Amino acid sequence: MRQISAKGDLLKIREEFERHFKERTEEINCSLLAMLAGEHVLFLGPPGTAKSLLSKSICEAIEGRFFYYLLTRFTTPEEIFGPLSLKALQQDDFCRKTDGYLPTAHVAFLDEIFKSNSSILNSLLTLLNERKFHNGSRVIDVPLLTAFGASNELPEENESLEALYDRFLFRCQVRYVEDEANFLELIFSPDQFKARARLSLQKVREVQEMARRVEVEEDAKKIILEARREFRAKGIHLSDRRWKKIINVLRVAAAAMGKESVDRSMALLLQHMAWDRPEQKGQIRDVLMDLIISGGVSLEKLKNEADDLLSLVQRSVDFKFPLRIRCYDCNEVLDNSKKLYIHKTLYPEHSYYDPYRISLHLRYFGYADLIKVLQDEYGWNFVENTPHRIRSYIMELAGMFERHAQARVKVEEESGDLKGLLDANMWVSRNDKLAIMNRCNNKVSLLKDIERTLRIIESMIERDGQVSLMDRVAAFQAGAQ
Numbered sequence: 001m002r003q004i005s006a007k008g009d010l011l012k013i014r015e016e017f018e019r020h021f022k023e024r025t026e027e028i029n030c031s032l033l034a035m036l037a038g039e040h041v042l043f044l045g046p047p048g049t050a051k052s053l054l055s056k057s058i059c060e061a062i063e064g065r066f067f068y069y070l071l072t073r074f075t076t077p078e079e080i081f082g083p084l085s086l087k088a089l090q091q092d093d094f095c096r097k098t099d100g101y102l103p104t105a106h107v108a109f110l111d112e113i114f115k116s117n118s119s120i121l122n123s124l125l126t127l128l129n130e131r132k133f134h135n136g137s138r139v140i141d142v143p144l145l146t147a148f149g150a151s152n153e154l155p156e157e158n159e160s161l162e163a164l165y166d167r168f169l170f171r172c173q174v175r176y177v178e179d180e181a182n183f184l185e186l187i188f189s190p191d192q193f194k195a196r197a198r199l200s201l202q203k204v205r206e207v208q209e210m211a212r213r214v215e216v217e218e219d220a221k222k223i224i225l226e227a228r229r230e231f232r233a234k235g236i237h238l239s240d241r242r243w244k245k246i247i248n249v250l251r252v253a254a255a256a257m258g259k260e261s262v263d264r265s266m267a268l269l270l271q272h273m274a275w276d277r278p279e280q281k282g283q284i285r286d287v288l289m290d291l292i293i294s295g296g297v298s299l300e301k302l303k304n305e306a307d308d309l310l311s312l313v314q315r316s317v318d319f320k321f322p323l324r325i326r327c328y329d330c331n332e333v334l335d336n337s338k339k340l341y342i343h344k345t346l347y348p349e350h351s352y353y354d355p356y357r358i359s360l361h362l363r364y365f366g367y368a369d370l371i372k373v374l375q376d377e378y379g380w381n382f383v384e385n386t387p388h389r390i391r392s393y394i395m396e397l398a399g400m401f402e403r404h405a406q407a408r409v410k411v412e413e414e415s416g417d418l419k420g421l422l423d424a425n426m427w428v429s430r431n432d433k434l435a436i437m438n439r440c441n442n443k444v445s446l447l448k449d450i451e452r453t454l455r456i457i458e459s460m461i462e463r464d465g466q467v468s469l470m471d472r473v474a475a476f477q478a479g480a481q
Helices: 006-020 025-037 051-060 077-081 086-090 118-130 159-166 180-188 201-211 218-233 240-256 264-272 280-294 299-317 337-346 367-377 387-413 415-424 430-465 469-480
Strands: 041-044 066-070 107-111 132-135 138-141 146-151 170-173 320-326 333-336 351-353 364-366
Touching (some): 006 025, 006 051, 006 201, 006 240, 025 041, 025 051, 025 146, 025 201, 025 240, 025 264, 041 051, 051 066, 051 107, 077 118, 118 132, 118 159, 170 264, 201 240, 218 240, 218 264, 264 280, 264 415, 280 299, 280 387, 280 430, 299 337, 299 387, 320 337, 320 351, 333 337, 364 367, 387 415, 415 430
Parallel strands (some): 041 146, 041 170, 066 107, 107 146
Antiparallel strands (some): 132 138, 320 333
8 A cells, every 4th residue: 555644744733733722632633634534523612712713723724715604593695605696696597606605615614503593504414414505406516625613512402403413523522721831821822823734635635545445453343343332332322324434534544644454543533423412422432442452342341241140150059048948749958049940850740838938827839939939029039040041151151251361362462562553543642542551450450350250150150060161161062063
């Protein structure tokens, strides 16, 4: 694959912007990546956070026609799409003179985007999504590469505004400057800023062409698939269209750096594209960081599953009855769930005394009714120790051991490789890189906790069956064949 020098140009632009716009690395990265991918960016944040200045400045850093407008509830279509052509009207042609307006722009900045009114929304939605504008009887292709939107708040509950919100793949929360040194430099530095570094439209097209040939590595695919499951479990649902756009962005991000494939470190970019409400971003970021470290295995999910399996095995293999149960037919005394099941298997017609009624109010039941009484009336929290259930435990445990082994390789043996991927990834912020590497150490201890739980389950099952777990797995697999 022929290398492209876009990375050098992009780094120059970013460094220049970072010197003037403090604590805005994520917003700058998202803006540059959106322009390369042909997607739209939304800046959300309170007044006075330089959303408008940053957006306008980045728009001016790319060669091409630029359109800017501050929207209000009274903005008319003429102000956005151009005035009606009087000459065309004389010929009964209802079309606009679009030169210098949004339909002819390569980049655009629409301030207070959610103050759009119904008279311009439909045309705006089509233009942003399909890059087409209905001008009278003609449908024209528009050259729009990227639109920037800014707002102090999320859109109100309105179907059209929610559709407009969905058009912005990248969403950035813009906050006030936190660091005191950055704050002092901000308030005492000149307000004027004009970027000297530029990005050409030709360079953008080259990167987009390269992106079509970029592959997605298996690790990255695995992370994306598990992230989708985790997001859904947290009530975060992304449309198939949005996922498709996200994958394209990852390919563009790799191509811009001259890479031939999307590696697992790229998955962190989803934190800027997957949330609908600001409070979801932290959850998404945590999920992605954990999956990047473990190579697509959710260790928290594995830990919860191991704990649940331990509880089930304890209740079926090692559950001691609070009171002993006596067989009505042979008088044998049974003190745990395993003995009760074996007795039932040997003597299916036998009945059993109610352990709480053995004198004046004597009663007895068949096996199935006894189990129901013990669990429902007396709340005995045990599970029948059946061969089918033990077999399912064994197979589930074997799968957990396999997932644990995969994650262990990624966390313990390939942490150096991950650090190298992060260091080479220009789209991941310095803070995120540090956060991921710090989490690696925590994941090592979590892996040890999970392994201890799995070993306890293994020993309980082996003690119950008097044969090693792996021998039983092999036997089950051979039987299945």
